[in-house]
Amino acid sequence: MIKKIFLSFLLLILMAVGGITAILIPAHQQIDALNPPFPSLKSIRESAKIEGLPVSIEMFNTATQMVSKTSVLSSVKKDDAFEMSYPTFLITWENGQQFLIDAGMTESVALAFGKPLETLGAGAMKFHGDLKDFIDPSNINGIGFTHLHEDHVDGVRTLCPAAKGLVVVQGHEQFSQVNYGTSAQNELLDSLECGKRLLIRDDFTLKSIAGFPSLYLINVAGHTPGSQVFVVHVKVEGRNTTYILAGDLANHIEGVESNTSKPVFYSRFIVPKI
Numbered sequence: 001m002i003k004k005i006f007l008s009f010l011l012l013i014l015m016a017v018g019g020i021t022a023i024l025i026p027a028h029q030q031i032d033a034l035n036p037p038f039p040s041l042k043s044i045r046e047s048a049k050i051e052g053l054p055v056s057i058e059m060f061n062t063a064t065q066m067v068s069k070t071s072v073l074s075s076v077k078k079d080d081a082f083e084m085s086y087p088t089f090l091i092t093w094e095n096g097q098q099f100l101i102d103a104g105m106t107e108s109v110a111l112a113f114g115k116p117l118e119t120l121g122a123g124a125m126k127f128h129g130d131l132k133d134f135i136d137p138s139n140i141n142g143i144g145f146t147h148l149h150e151d152h153v154d155g156v157r158t159l160c161p162a163a164k165g166l167v168v169v170q171g172h173e174q175f176s177q178v179n180y181g182t183s184a185q186n187e188l189l190d191s192l193e194c195g196k197r198l199l200i201r202d203d204f205t206l207k208s209i210a211g212f213p214s215l216y217l218i219n220v221a222g223h224t225p226g227s228q229v230f231v232v233h234v235k236v237e238g239r240n241t242t243y244i245l246a247g248d249l250a251n252h253i254e255g256v257e258s259n260t261s262k263p264v265f266y267s268r269f270i271v272p273k274i
Helices: 002-032 041-046 107-119 150-158 172-176 183-190 253-257 264-269
Strands: 056-068 081-092 098-101 140-144 166-171 195-200 215-220 227-236 239-245
Touching (some): 081 150, 107 150, 150 183, 166 172, 166 215
Parallel strands (some): 140 166, 166 195
Antiparallel strands (some): 081 098
């Protein structure tokens, strides 16, 4: 009897490992095959020399959670806790036109999203509000996503029905290349009654987004298939400032400053990345 129980338990473990492997290996192969070119720094600077630049950019956090640096960086000198944010960025033009980058989460999804990290020692997820608590959805003309993970897309569902004729900007890669972590969010965008996709199908390194002056899209790899970086030049009091919005390709500024990657376990077994 004990032998049968042991063999059954071992079989369940092997089946679980096999199932996980069957999901992860194709996802890694998909990510590893992506290598789009980057625009030059000169081309980014030159792209600011147009009329009608936005006049403001604002950030709103739908939720925050205190987490350990070791959970997001592969090597750190001091394991301090820091506040992980789940933001949305609102860009506004002088004529009142507005564009959102990322949408954060709704309350139920945010609380559920934070539970796994809480079991590993993170603080409780704090929900701060839906998009409609920070902005007027009826004023939003367009939205784009750095990538299609749940913590960046879920909040979009709160824009309807107030938003009218919302343009959802996506490179063709983000629309067509999905994996187990992004497919559900792509389906959510399919069902978005107040949104209409604007698919950018041509090859590009720095693509201007029609109807939104000084807002550009870069197709990138590394975190999910169809990851996107947004570049926007904002003019305030006669001064131009360039913002590069990259989602959570890096979760902490130290990862950018020291070129430090995410932990191996995270990047190999949870979210495949280069």
